[in-house]
Amino acid sequence: MSFRDKVDKRLSRKQKAYEIESLMKNKRSEDYQVIEEVFDKSTLMTIYDFMNKGIIDEIHGVVNAGKEARVYWGKDTEGNELAIKIYLTSSAEFKKGMLPYIEGDPRFSHVRRDTRSLIYTWAQKEYKNLQRAKDAKVNVPEPLAIQKNVLIMNFIGKNGERAPLLKETVLENPEQVFKLILTYLKRLYTKAGLVHADLSEYNIMMWKKKPVIFDVAQSVLIKHPMAERFLRRDIENLHRYFNRKVSDILSVDEIYVRVTGGRK
Ligand SMILES: Nc1ncnc2c1ncn2[C@@H]1O[C@H](COP(=O)(O)OP(=O)(O)O)[C@@H](O)[C@H]1O
Ligand SMILES: [Mg+2]
Numbered sequence: 001m002s003f004r005d006k007v008d009k010r011l012s013r014k015q016k017a018y019e020i021e022s023l024m025k026n027k028r029s030e031d032y033q034v035i036e037e038v039f040d041k042s043t044l045m046t047i048y049d050f051m052n053k054g055i056i057d058e059i060h061g062v063v064n065a066g067k068e069a070r071v072y073w074g075k076d077t078e079g080n081e082l083a084i085k086i087y088l089t090s091s092a093e094f095k096k097g098m099l100p101y102i103e104g105d106p107r108f109s110h111v112r113r114d115t116r117s118l119i120y121t122w123a124q125k126e127y128k129n130l131q132r133a134k135d136a137k138v139n140v141p142e143p144l145a146i147q148k149n150v151l152i153m154n155f156i157g158k159n160g161e162r163a164p165l166l167k168e169t170v171l172e173n174p175e176q177v178f179k180l181i182l183t184y185l186k187r188l189y190t191k192a193g194l195v196h197a198d199l200s201e202y203n204i205m206m207w208k209k210k211p212v213i214f215d216v217a218q219s220v221l222i223k224h225p226m227a228e229r230f231l232r233r234d235i236e237n238l239h240r241y242f243n244r245k246v247s248d249i250l251s252v253d254e255i256y257v258r259v260t261g262g263r264k
Contacts (some may be wrong), residue, residue, distance in 0.1 A: 046147050060072065068091050069085050071086075073162075082152055084232050098122055106259070108124075128260055130143035138187050138216045140216070141153035156214070166204040178249075182258060188213075190260070193218060232252070232256065235259065239255065
């Protein structure tokens with residue numbers, strides 16, 4: 001690399017650091033190393049695009065830092081709170097894990113198989129699944145926009161403080177909450193035609209006394225060859241969590257029949 005190139009590179013790094021810093025309202029929310037990893041050039045362009053369209057007005061701190069995605073708190077131009085989920089295009093082992101949930105889904109059978117395309121598909125899939133779930137009247141975060149690896153939803157919580165997970169909540173009325181989750185699962189299966197496929201107390205929030213189901217990128221159509229197995233696993237997780245919290249709880253088999261309406 002020539003001296004000139006080195007200088008250019010340093011400059012563009014500085015430029016980028018500056019851009020991201022001015023983008024983030026709370027500069028100290030993450031160290032620069034992490035920010036740089038999440039906001040690669042393409043992601044930055046996507047964010048700018050959302051800003052130009054008025055979909056995002058401000059980005060504040062990080063709500064959650066997962067291995068595959070980070071969720072940021074933001075606001076639109078009217079001050080409505082947003083959850084901005086950014087899938088990490090640098091996540092390498094991601095690809096292997098995603099494939100079984102993409103293959104077997106006719107909605108995505110024609111997509112390219114390179115890592116970046118798969119991650120875009122993954123984000124797209126989460127958006128579409130949220131949309132289907134919402135149309136079926138399942139309580140989910142409302143999907144607002146999707147572009148490349150960036151998904152925007154309404155924020156579940158208030159003033160940047162996310163709603164507690166089911167896992168973090170002591171329920172006053174576990175019976176009612178359990179019943180409501182089953183109702184949502186039934187709607188998800190029979191109306192949206194989806195199986196969540198990663199359901200647990202970690203992917204349900206409690207907000208305004210109601211469960212909110214989320215994290216649906218891996219959710220599959222009921223026609224998917226593994227759908228039955230995934231649904232059974234979801235129900236087992238739920239049963240394990242609510243067992244001893246709900247008296248006379250239905251068995252896994254009974255729940256399965258209730259959720260699917262006996263359909264296969
Ligand atoms: N729409 C949202 N509103 C508020 N917080 C959210 C929202 N979506 C996700 N979160 C928070 O971010 C965390 C990670 O989100 P999730 O979709 O589960 O990503 P991952 O794929 O990393 O598990 C959640 O546990 C939740 O606390
Ligand atoms: Mg999750």
